[in-house]
Amino acid sequence: MAGQMCVLDRTGDTKLIWNPDNKDETDAAREMFDKLRAKGHIAYSVKRDGEKGEVITTFDPHAEKIILAPPLRGG
């Protein structure tokens, strides 16, 4: 099953889909993941049905869905 990455941004979210059996797609997803993590984004691995997820710090090619949230600050 294809993995999906949702990057939360001002458009709502930008989606990137990869096939874990496709090296190019997986590498592209990993590159985006690493780039955003370096910028301070927080990554959550969640199930497609919205069940509670967990924080991840390394890219999981077999994750069903990864949500990348921008860095936070106190208001």
Add this chain to the structure above:
Amino acid sequence: MATIWYSWSAINTTSTASTTWNHWTTATSTATTSSATTGAVWVEWTGTSIAVPVQAWRQPRLSPEEIEQRRQADERRQAEWQAKADAERKAKEVADQRAEELLHSHLNGRQRRQYRRSKSFIVTGRDGNNYKVGRRWQGHVTRLDARGREVERFCIHPVSEVPLPDNQLIAKLMLETDVEQFKRIANATPLTV
């Protein structure tokens, strides 16, 4: 010889029947109220006894063609501004819709019902406490006590702009996975019950 401001506020003792405006027009001691008809304010203003037509500003005369060109240019600018504003509003509506769909997909049945009623929902944090997540940019998370009363408010939001439903989803995810980090970042305010 006339001088500027000679008798702006004072009554010259050498004049007769002097008033401020008399001396505005002439500044000699021989000024009389009747001499004001020949004395021009602007004569004294320029420091010369010779009346000089003074025109502070003259509106440029435009031909009918030039007037029409300016009108059309104004209309074009207005139309461009309006189109840009409409596009931005439409983009924001699309973003809000996408964010709401994503948030909805991460709510359970009870939370969806709460959200439908009030655009807010209750999350059980990893620490076992219940938190209400509202639809605002700041101060949108409150901790509830055992009776469901809001007892503490947390102000936390992304450093970059995202639609409000995204802001709610981010709070939900963090409360469910790392409450300690949430509380380290957020500014907390106790609420009187």
